[in-house]
Amino acid sequence: MSADLHDLGFLEVAEALTQKRASSEELTMALLARSEELESKLNSLTWFNREAVLAEARAADAARAAGDNRPYLGVPIAIKDLLNVKGQPCTAGSRILKGYVAPYDATVIARLRAAGCVFVSRTNTDEFAMGGSTETSAYGTTRNPWDTDRVPGGSSGGSAAAVAARLAPAALASDTGGSIRQPAAFCGVTGLKPTYGRVSRYGCTAFASSLDQIGPIARSVEDATAVYQVIAGLDPHDSTTAARPVDDCLPNVRAARDLKGLKLGLPKEYFVDGLHPEVEQLTRAAVAQCRALGAEIVDVELPHSKYGIACYYVLAPAEASANLARYDGVRYGFRAEAEDLQEMYEQTRAQGFGAEVKRRVILGTYVLSSGFHDAYYLRAQKVRTLIRRDFDRVFARCDAILGPVTPSPAFRVGEKTADPVQMYLGDIFTANVNLAGICGLSVPCGFTTGGLPAGLHIIGPAFADARILQIGAAYQHATEWHKQQPKI
Amino acid sequence: MNDFIASIGLEVHVQLKTRTKLFCAFPAHEEGDPNVAVCPVCLGLPGAMPVMNGEAIRQTVKTGLMIGSRIALRSTFDRKNYFYPDMPKNFQISQQAAPLCLGGAVEIDVGGQPKTIRVNHIHQEEDAAKITHLENSSEIDFNRASTPLMELVTEPDMASPDEAMAFLIALKEMLIYAGISDCNLELGQVRCDVNSSVRPAGTDLLGVKCEIKNMNTFKGIHRALTYELARQVEVLRSGGMLVQETRRWDDEAGVTLPMRSKEYAHDYRYFPEPDLPPVVLDAATVEAWRAELPELPAVKRARFIRDYGLPEYDVGVLTADQALAEFFEAAAQQSKNCKAVSNWVMGELLRALGEQGLGIADAKITPRALAALIALVDAKTINMPAAKEVFQVLFEKGGDPAAVVKEKGLAQVSDAGAIDGFAERAIAANEKVAAEFRGGKETALMFLVGQVMKLSRGKANPQLAAEALRRKLRG
Amino acid sequence: MAMRFSENADRMDVRYVAGLARIALSDAEAARLQGQLDDILAFVGELKKLDVSGVEVTDVATEAQNAWRADVPIAGLEREATLANAPLARHGQFVVPKVIE
Ligand SMILES: [Mg+2]
Numbered sequence A: 001m002s003a004d005l006h007d008l009g010f011l012e013v014a015e016a017l018t019q020k021r022a023s024s025e026e027l028t029m030a031l032l033a034r035s036e037e038l039e040s041k042l043n044s045l046t047w048f049n050r051e052a053v054l055a056e057a058r059a060a061d062a063a064r065a066a067g068d069n070r071p072y073l074g075v076p077i078a079i080k081d082l083l084n085v086k087g088q089p090c091t092a093g094s095r096i097l098k099g100y101v102a103p104y105d106a107t108v109i110a111r112l113r114a115a116g117c118v119f120v121s122r123t124n125t126d127e128f129a130m131g132g133s134t135e136t137s138a139y140g141t142t143r144n145p146w147d148t149d150r151v152p153g154g155s156s157g158g159s160a161a162a163v164a165a166r167l168a169p170a171a172l173a174s175d176t177g178g179s180i181r182q183p184a185a186f187c188g189v190t191g192l193k194p195t196y197g198r199v200s201r202y203g204c205t206a207f208a209s210s211l212d213q214i215g216p217i218a219r220s221v222e223d224a225t226a227v228y229q230v231i232a233g234l235d236p237h238d239s240t241t242a243a244r245p246v247d248d249c250l251p252n253v254r255a256a257r258d259l260k261g262l263k264l265g266l267p268k269e270y271f272v273d274g275l276h277p278e279v280e281q282l283t284r285a286a287v288a289q290c291r292a293l294g295a296e297i298v299d300v301e302l303p304h305s306k307y308g309i310a311c312y313y314v315l316a317p318a319e320a321s322a323n324l325a326r327y328d329g330v331r332y333g334f335r336a337e338a339e340d341l342q343e344m345y346e347q348t349r350a351q352g353f354g355a356e357v358k359r360r361v362i363l364g365t366y367v368l369s370s371g372f373h374d375a376y377y378l379r380a381q382k383v384r385t386l387i388r389r390d391f392d393r394v395f396a397r398c399d400a401i402l403g404p405v406t407p408s409p410a411f412r413v414g415e416k417t418a419d420p421v422q423m424y425l426g427d428i429f430t431a432n433v434n435l436a437g438i439c440g441l442s443v444p445c446g447f448t449t450g451g452l453p454a455g456l457h458i459i460g461p462a463f464a465d466a467r468i469l470q471i472g473a474a475y476q477h478a479t480e481w482h483k484q485q486p487k488i
Numbered sequence B: 001m002n003d004f005i006a007s008i009g010l011e012v013h014v015q016l017k018t019r020t021k022l023f024c025a026f027p028a029h030e031e032g033d034p035n036v037a038v039c040p041v042c043l044g045l046p047g048a049m050p051v052m053n054g055e056a057i058r059q060t061v062k063t064g065l066m067i068g069s070r071i072a073l074r075s076t077f078d079r080k081n082y083f084y085p086d087m088p089k090n091f092q093i094s095q096q097a098a099p100l101c102l103g104g105a106v107e108i109d110v111g112g113q114p115k116t117i118r119v120n121h122i123h124q125e126e127d128a129a130k131i132t133h134l135e136n137s138s139e140i141d142f143n144r145a146s147t148p149l150m151e152l153v154t155e156p157d158m159a160s161p162d163e164a165m166a167f168l169i170a171l172k173e174m175l176i177y178a179g180i181s182d183c184n185l186e187l188g189q190v191r192c193d194v195n196s197s198v199r200p201a202g203t204d205l206l207g208v209k210c211e212i213k214n215m216n217t218f219k220g221i222h223r224a225l226t227y228e229l230a231r232q233v234e235v236l237r238s239g240g241m242l243v244q245e246t247r248r249w250d251d252e253a254g255v256t257l258p259m260r261s262k263e264y265a266h267d268y269r270y271f272p273e274p275d276l277p278p279v280v281l282d283a284a285t286v287e288a289w290r291a292e293l294p295e296l297p298a299v300k301r302a303r304f305i306r307d308y309g310l311p312e313y314d315v316g317v318l319t320a321d322q323a324l325a326e327f328f329e330a331a332a333q334q335s336k337n338c339k340a341v342s343n344w345v346m347g348e349l350l351r352a353l354g355e356q357g358l359g360i361a362d363a364k365i366t367p368r369a370l371a372a373l374i375a376l377v378d379a380k381t382i383n384m385p386a387a388k389e390v391f392q393v394l395f396e397k398g399g400d401p402a403a404v405v406k407e408k409g410l411a412q413v414s415d416a417g418a419i420d421g422f423a424e425r426a427i428a429a430n431e432k433v434a435a436e437f438r439g440g441k442e443t444a445l446m447f448l449v450g451q452v453m454k455l456s457r458g459k460a461n462p463q464l465a466a467e468a469l470r471r472k473l474r475g
Numbered sequence C: 001m002a003m004r005f006s007e008n009a010d011r012m013d014v015r016y017v018a019g020l021a022r023i024a025l026s027d028a029e030a031a032r033l034q035g036q037l038d039d040i041l042a043f044v045g046e047l048k049k050l051d052v053s054g055v056e057v058t059d060v061a062t063e064a065q066n067a068w069r070a071d072v073p074i075a076g077l078e079r080e081a082t083l084a085n086a087p088l089a090r091h092g093q094f095v096v097p098k099v100i101e
């Protein structure tokens, strides 16, 4: 049986453990073996919990044998190398945090730990989650399991690639401008960016605090829902989390079969020149499938969406310039040798940060600096309001919005690294969702003729996370795209 | 200096008296070993997030209410960006766009001249870590990082170092009174940035401003300002130009010196703190906090003069300590002799407390007992020496003064027959003095009264004794 | 999706801004960044075309308000854990090279 263990998804693993068809130790061994086999090709992991993971798995097995029946006890999960797990390294894909060992658990980690999960590995990320291809990591580029000449997307490319390649049944990731949904689409897996304030960010190395949100990447909407249920909810350590209760939506998601009675909007701005024709065709086919499942499809407008990327590339770097100021070589992480403090600061940050991080920190510093603050930062804050209002208007008459996740399928490694603006445009359909603070789901919706996956984007209003999960589940129940496996 | 006018504005940073830090639940005001009172938040670890201490908000708003500020019903926090190793995140969470308290004023009095010093605003912010500069390195202790501060920014309304001093003293008194801060200057609980400028008399436009950073004693502020204003006048008199700059006070040398700083040091790049939701207050909350405020010292002083007919000196002593003022007031309300209550509180009570190093809360005597004791004196039931003896018992053990008087047999003898007897014995034993009185030496009577007191072992009513002696001697 | 950027976009003083951000740049790096940042600024400068008069800002993205904590202390990090990641520590303190004001 152990040859197939790595193929099990999050809920299948939980079931196998509950029914004692497998042990956590066996599962973990299978993942370890597969990771060792495939990582030379993928580089999706920055660290594998080699020493401790088997002991943790055995402890979970012992607890279960002793009557502990927590449903996720002993289920392995991979964690984006941005989230702090006590006692594990947390590099954020950066040289500046090389050797840093987290002294505390992120809230999402504490909740998964309480649920019994085992943190099997850490997944590669663009440096400080800044990037759309997992090429900016100081620990090397991650490869797309469907075509290792191509990027897995980013910044959660490690999580998406690891889940797609069956190195973990599910992974945690984070999404600031599309960093869960875009790699999920590129790697043919399912990714949820929850509503802002739905999942605690405490312990998630901050990129842009008003946009960041942690969510699951998994093999199915059901699996993503299961992980989401564990991590969501009010957290006294994160004042931006909402005080709303988190309903148990897993039974409804599992039972979702059709979309009857739902009105889904199709924004004309999401089907424009430059959208890859095969991605457009796959998205439209998915929309047709939703109609066939009983949804009413209506045309809608999001007139300010074309300003989303520009708005995002003012606000996110501005916040990042402050969030990354703490990496100065004083209290932790890398420190450059220097005669005096100023030189230490400037050299530590010059040598510790990669090119993309420097670019964004400098951009963010500029848009906040005296004389330019109003023209860029303040204006972008107002444009953000306009973008939010666009969505408010659409959601006044629609239950959710459908569209493509990405303007193209996975591109080649190195293809866009020289042209930041082209790279930034990859977030064109996703960043607006973060700016509006609403929720978005990416589900696999087919393959290009070249065999590359594409994703259907299901966008819901704030705190309608359960609703988009149900829509995604109904779609997956009617389709087989999410069950396809890359041959590596 | 007479041909120049000085304008002084203060930015006063006050550490609030909370149990925990501003943004994390770790003890504030920790003394002792370095880096023992820190957590991921105040150490600025990756992923750590601030959580607001509601008590700090309450105290800052109460300060605003005391000085008549308008309280913002929606207030937000901003990041103030600058690199310095005492700031763990390399930004300070502060308030710029929408501070908690706007406007307000503090009344001061210098040499009998009352003056109003306007306050621009009060905002909430976090304190920095403690940094020790050594020859080739600096050491940092983050215990103090994120201790709650409020920063009170005045208008440039003070015209002399004395006025600046008077402002700080008045503010300190108020904050201690309301339990908002201990204002312990030695512990750095009050720190000031001092802005000053001078302009020729007869002109309106403020002169070029210089800022002296990080002053932590009132005396130092007075000295620094005295020096700095003279320096500025001297520059202008000699035809020079002042530049807007930041200076520091060298206490040993007694001079202010320009601080070398890079040109971009002041580009703070403020923007809203995304991790903290706005503070939203409703009128009911603000009014509930207002109800918690103590009466301000200045208001209390005026009321004591008006309601109890006390001289200004007494009022000053009684209101210096809020507990003492409360004790006085409780006793005065049960007494017909407010001035006597004041005398007893300022005299015997403070003496007894001082001798034993006690606070008012440690005294066993109740305001009611003190009032009753004074009533016994006024009714001539006991005389003053006896009253002091009773007081000492009440102070140490508590109890009812009448009972103590009875127990110790201290009641005055006012019985005419008994006093007459003492008077006759005193005259008989001191014929020579009696003759002097009869000869017109009025002062001789006092000696004989003393003898009566002696014979009665202090219990005779001295006035009755004097009357009896006169009657007998003239008789 | 090809973008055309206006000719009169802002040019950033890259060295000055990098100084504000405390990042040393080599000459080659500064030159490369100048070109890329000029492009990016021209791109984000598109926002200037929008009329935003009368539009309020989105300052705090959460619906939460206040979210205050009670003023009750709890235990912090052990000092060993506090200093474990320190590049240089002495006498229980973090040590940095001398500060030149
Ligand atoms: Mg300040």
Ligand SMILES: [Zn+2]
Binding pocket: B021, B023, B024, B025, B026, B037, B038, B039, B040, B041, B042, B043, B146
């Ligand atoms: Zn702390």
